[in-house]
Amino acid sequence: MDDSFDSHSEEIKECKEALMNNDHAAAAAKIQEYLENEDNVPLNIAITGECGSGKSTFVNAIRGIDHDDDGAAPTGCVETTMEVTAYPHPKYPNVTFWDLPGIGTTRFPADQYLKHVEFEKFDFFIIISSDRFRENDVKLAQKIQKMKKKFYFVRSKIDHNIQDEKRSKKNFNAETTLKRIRDDCIQGLQQRGIKAPQVFLVSSQKLHLYEFSLLHETLERELPAHKRDALLFTTPHISREIINKKKEAFQAKIKYYAFLSAAVAGVPVPGLSTTVDLGIMAAVITAYVLVFRLDKASLQRLADRTGVPYENLVAVIKSPLALEKVTVDLLLKVISQMTVVGILMAAEEGSRFIPLFGIPIAMGLSFTATYKILSFFLNSLAEDAQRVFEKALG
Known part of the structure; x- marks a missing residue:
């Protein structure tokens, strides 16, 4: 069984102690608690800037939804955000993007702004401008800095600037234009x-x-380690590297699910381990499908956004669990076609009846089967996500 669990994790220490005392039910409860805590780490991201800077559009884009979807932040050419408004991520509600009122409006003067928006609850601030950063942006940044919070400047609507430059200049060069905009922003600040x-x-x-x-x-580099996965899993597929990072983050957690499976296998109740294993795996694989954006709703949004027909995106998908609601019955049907894994699961149930050594053997087999199944579907779904990404880019 895997022996590389985090030594600093109190839950893992307690789980190991429970196993040493043959209290497998307590061990299973501890690892379950650990996994639930990992999946529910809160992350609060504040998006702010002056009226018309594109805050709401950015909030929608980073959440992977369109402006006319349910729960989208309203966009417009007037100040549409008049109160602090929470926009939880549609798939990871523990990650919340806060659309803040425009800085320096008569209703929220800059010197009262941070107090009004309760800045303490935010992990970091993103300050957006569609042209030059102004005095109010700088005042806000200085106040955030004094309070030892992180902040980042985002110059939005860059595609508009590029288009304008193309139309107005004969010797247009994209890199030169981007450098000029960046240098102008940095020097002004x-x-x-x-x-x-x-x-x-x-x-x-x-x-x-x-x-x-x-x-x-x-953001990933400067966030506390325990919050990085929360940010990663909510990030849209902007590159192949993001998909690979998601895969690596999921891969690192598989040993814990396998460990939970082994702990449950140690409980001497026939049939319990297989039932719990299938439930665990169905829930984990459902998360894979959602985070890799391989559910029907995400693919339809991608098709609408890119102009690539939905059917063309679906055509490159190979995993039988993509696009599906991953139930225990569906998972069992798919697993039954995986010969080696099926043998492992059957052997686990049979081995528990062997005197003295049956339970330890069952635990080892349960760990191996769960690890292999989750790794297999993680790899296949990550490959599907890469193929969809490449197809969408055309």
């Missing part, structure tokens, strides 16, 4: 007293272009 501003050029309509990937890498 430095002149107003921000020593080392972190500025990212982003198009909310085309997150895979420009510097959203760099923004994500920066």
Whole structure:
């Protein structure tokens, strides 16, 4: 059985102690508690900026939804955000994007702004502008800095700037234009007293272009370790690297589900282990499908956004569990066609009747079967996500 569990995890220590005392039910409860806590780490992201900066559009884009979807932040050319508004991620509700009122409006003057929005609850701030960052943006950044919170400047609507430059200049060069915009933003912020501003050029309509990937890498690097997966799992598929990172994060957790499976197998109740294993695996694989955006709703949104027909996206998918509601019955049907795994699960149930050594053998077989099944479907769904991403890019 895998022996590489986090030594600093109190739940894992208690689980090992319970196993040493042959209290398999307590061990299973501890690992279950650990996994639930891991999946429910809260992450609160504040999006702010002046009226018309594109805050709401950014909130919708980063959540992977369109402006006319249910639960979308309202967009418009007037100040549509008049109160602090929470927008939970549709698939990971523990991650919340907060659309904050425009800085410096008469209703929320800059010197009262942070108190009004209860800044303490946010993990970091993203300050958005569609042109130059202004005095109120700088005032807010300085106040956030004094309170030792992280903040990042996002220069939005970059695609519009590129289009305007193309139309107006004969010798247009995209890299030169982007460098000029970035340098202009950084110099303007430095002149107003921000020593080392972190500025990212982003198009909310085309997150895979420009510097959203760099923004994500920066946030991932600067977030506490226990919050990184929450950010990662909610990030849209803007690159192949994001999909690979999601796969790696899921892979690191498989040993814990396998460990839970083994602990349950140690409980001397015939049939219990298989039933619990299938329930665990169905829930985990459902998370894979949702996070890799392989559910029908996500694929339809991708088709609408990119113009690639839904049927063409579906055509590159190979896993039998993509696009489906992953139930225990469906999973059992698919697993039954996987010869080696089926033998392992049958052997587990049979081995528990062997005197003295039956339970330890059953635990080892349960660990192996769960690990192999989850790894197999993780790999196949991650490959599907890569193929869909490539198809969508055309």
